[in-house]
Amino acid sequence: MARTGPLRLALFGAAALLLTGACMSDDAKNDPLPRLSRARATQWAEEHTARMAEAAGVELDRASAEAAFEDCVGRKDEVAHDGRYSLFYTVYAPVPRERHTDVARRLRADFEKEGFRITGYREYQDDRLTALVDAKDDETRFSLATGSVSPTRYLFSVRTPCMIPPGVTQQPQ
Amino acid sequence: MASDFTRLMKQDFGDLEAAARAWTKVSEDMDGYAARHRTRVTGPLYASWKGDDADAALFYLEDVETRFGVVRTEAMTIGTVLETTRFWMEQAQTDLRNAVSRAEENGYAVDDDGVLTDAQSAALPHNDPDAQELARGRGSLRVELQDRIDQALQDARKAGADGVRALSSLDATVTDRFNDDAAAESAHDVTDAMKAVGLQGPQIPDDPKAAAEWWKVLSPEDRARYETLYPAQIGATDGLPSDVRDSANRLALEQELNDAEFGGPEDFRDISNDERNKRIQNLHVLKDRLDRGDGAPPGKELYLLNYKSAHDGQAVIAMGNPDTAAHTAVLVPGTNTTMDSVDGQLGRIGKLQNSADKWSDGQPVSTIMWLGYDAPEASGGDLNTSVLNKGRAEDGAPDLRHFVEGTRAAQGDRHGHITVIGHSYGSTTVGAAAAGGHGLGADDIVVVGSPGMTVDHASDLNMDPSHVWVGAASDDPIIDDFSDLTLGDNPAEEPFGGRNFEVDTHGHSGYWDDGSDSLDNQGRIIAGVPPAEVPKNDNDIPLFPG
Structure with missing residues (x-):
């Protein structure tokens, strides 16, 4: 499937060519990491979630947005302190319970249109079996997780693979 | 010079109690200073300062935190020894006063050395069997009361001597900044001093719910004492509050690491040098990671x-x-x-x-x-x-x-x-x-x-x-x-x-x-x-x- 939606173009303009393979296995653990500044990654996540919200027909609560920069952890518990990071960006939107399934359907359609692989999907059943839509970009290994967190709130999140800011020396592991 | 009897009868333990409280307060203050130093000084520095200068400065600052722990432990030890000594001496005083009161109620005379005499028995007729029966009874009571007085004085002397021995085991050089094994020494000081005054460690129930209840009903003073003097035991107890376990374990870690690095071979007879070095490495890895998390x-x-x-x-x-x-x-x-x-x-x-x-x-x-x-x-x-x-x-x-x-x-x-x-x-x-x-x-x-x-x-x-x-x-x-x-x-x-x-x-x-x-x-x-x-x-x- 051709994947040339505006989201992907925005996303991969800076880093797409470097986003494959890093952190995948022991053999690849010293492969060059994709380079993206934290500010740029956050900006991209903001744009991305805004677009997701538009597709879902909801308004984000921007005051709830949070960018968590996490350590990259290797498969043998290695942690490099050379500036590398993984971004976990989250933002909530007020969504009444009766719209959760509609939001999930719209997001799934949007993700599919963008060429992401849907990895998890559930429509709203009750306050426990809530709606969710997860998607993955297999090429870049960004993942998107969305879903109900309460009868009145919906979470939009973006996770990145391990990245390193431009100009920082990547330490071998 | 007043006799032991006179002094114990009149002794006011208020000063000793105040001194014990003051030393305990010093210990608790040190705990607070160490916590604030960790979260407000070294913690933020770890997050924002890198390089050789940072390494040198943080090494020094970590040492300062260790010294806070040393003073915390030593001060709590002193406070506990003083309090324990006061307790036993006051108990002896109570026993003594009760015995003297009983003696006086029964008409015995008590001299300044705590010796009882019985003028009433001496005045009884020697040829009257009933009087002599009464004299024998009074004689037995006098012996019993004299024993109680003597025992009380002996208990007080022992409490004093134990306290002196416990405090003598503490050495002011432990706070010397060039003392490399100060943390380990402070842990040994606790063991020696508590042994000297006959204090056992906390008797903690093994069941976690029972342990939680046990902790809940302790006085704040006992909690602080146990946490400071028995950190490894408190830190390892499932069911106790997490902040208590954390504080105790960090203190125990400091002491164990310091002992492993600088302690004498007598403490490590049961393990090989390789195992000792492995423990040092493990403790360093753990401490370094915890230190880096202090600014979280x-x-x-x-x-x-x-x-x-x-x-x-x-x-x-x-x-x-x-x-x-x-x-x-x-x-x-x-x-x-x-x-x-x-x-x-x-x-x-x-x-x-x-x-x-x-x-x-x-x-x-x-x-x-x-x-x-x-x-x-x-x-x-x-x-x-x-x-x-x-x-x-x-x-x-x-x-x-x-x-x-x-x-x-x-x-x-x-x-x-x-x-x-x-x-x-x-x-x-x-x-x-x-x-x-x-x-x-x-x-x-x-x-x-x-x-x-x-x-x-x-x-x-x-x-x-x-x-x-x-x-x-x-x-x-x-x-x-x-x-x-x-x-x-x-x-x-x-x-x-x-x-x-x-x-x-x-x-x-x-x-x-x-x-x-x-x-x-x-x-x-x-x-x-x-x-x-x-x-x-x-x-x-x-x-x-x-």
Whole structure:
């Protein structure tokens, strides 16, 4: 499937060519990491979630947005302190319970249109079996997780693979 | 000079009591200073200052924190010795005064040396049998009361002598800044001084609920005393508040590390030099990582809940306070996990906490790395047989159950949501813990990369099987090669029961990969939100490694 939606173009303009393979296995653990500044990654996540919200027909609560920069952890518990990071960006939107399934359907359609692989999907059943839509970009290994967190709130999140800011020396592991 | 009798009769212990209180206050102040220094000075510096200058300055500042701990311990020791001495002397005074009152009520005279005389008996006629019977009775009572007076004086002298001996064992050079083994010395001082005054350590119930109750009814003074003078014992007690255990364990760690580095050979006769060096390395790894976490924001602070320096090392560390968390997860790692894994394990529980925090809609979440058992070793093709049998899992199971029970006890009457996650052989340990005793007491269990949970069905785990979650990568060689063999049936397959969640990662150690759904689905379960679910795998024939 051709994947040339505006989201992907925005996303991969800076880093797409470097986003494959890093952190995948022991053999690849010293492969060059994709380079993206934290500010740029956050900006991209903001744009991305805004677009997701538009597709879902909801308004984000921007005051709830949070960018968590996490350590990259290797498969043998290695942690490099050379500036590398993984971004976990989250933002909530007020969504009444009766719209959760509609939001999930719209997001799934949007993700599919963008060429992401849907990895998890559930429509709203009750306050426990809530709606969710997860998607993955297999090429870049960004993942998107969305879903109900309460009868009145919906979470939009973006996770990145391990990245390193431009100009920082990547330490071998 | 007044006799001991006169002095004890008149002694006012107010000054001694005040002195004991003052020394205890110094100790408590030092504890507060050390905590503030950690969170407001060194913690923020670790986060923002790098390079050789930073290393040198932080080395110095860490030493300052160690010195706070030394003074905390020494001051509490002095305060406890003074208080104990006061207690026994005041008790002796009470005994003495009671005996004297009784003597005076019965008409005996008491001189300035505490000697009783009986003028009434002396005046009785010697040839009157009734009078002599009365005299004999009075004589017996006098002897009894004299014994009580003498015993009280003896008790007071002993209390004084014990106190002097205890205080004499303390040496002011312990606070010398060039004293390399000050922390270790302070720990030895406690042992010597408490022995001198005959004080035993706290008698803590083994049952976590009973331990929590025991702690709750202690006076604030006793709590501070036990935490400072018996830090290893308090720190290791499941059921006590996490902030107490953390503070105690950090103090114990400082003392043990200092002793291992600078202590005399007499303390290490039972272990080899290699083992001693290994312990030093383990303790350094642990301390360095904790130090770097001192500047963490609220909710991300680290609590050292237990540790052992021996062999590969063990550590139980919480991120965020489990006592107040709405959702708590306990991560049990698998093979080849040692003290060197602490940094990575903390990274993993940090990611799990971030994810669960968001899915819980802001309710407080605590995640805990539980390296509280001797995880088996396996490297390359050289598979230690401990990986292939249930022994290590069954050995660790009671401790894991005890820990989870303690987590609940420390949370009090409310029922927090607790998830226990096992990876690889850690899932075998989780399975053994859940299958044994009265179960694990977790609300949800998650296993990833599991070679087996010691049982063949989720229904054997003493809980609702619908809360047993299994994550299995399609290309996980440990699941392929080792499940359905010696460790139990493959939990990912249909006959086992439970529920499988979506895993988008590869191999055996990718379940927390950055940017993965595997990670987020575990975060959902921790937060009590059902993950993206996938069907159970078909029953398969195991492939034994060739």
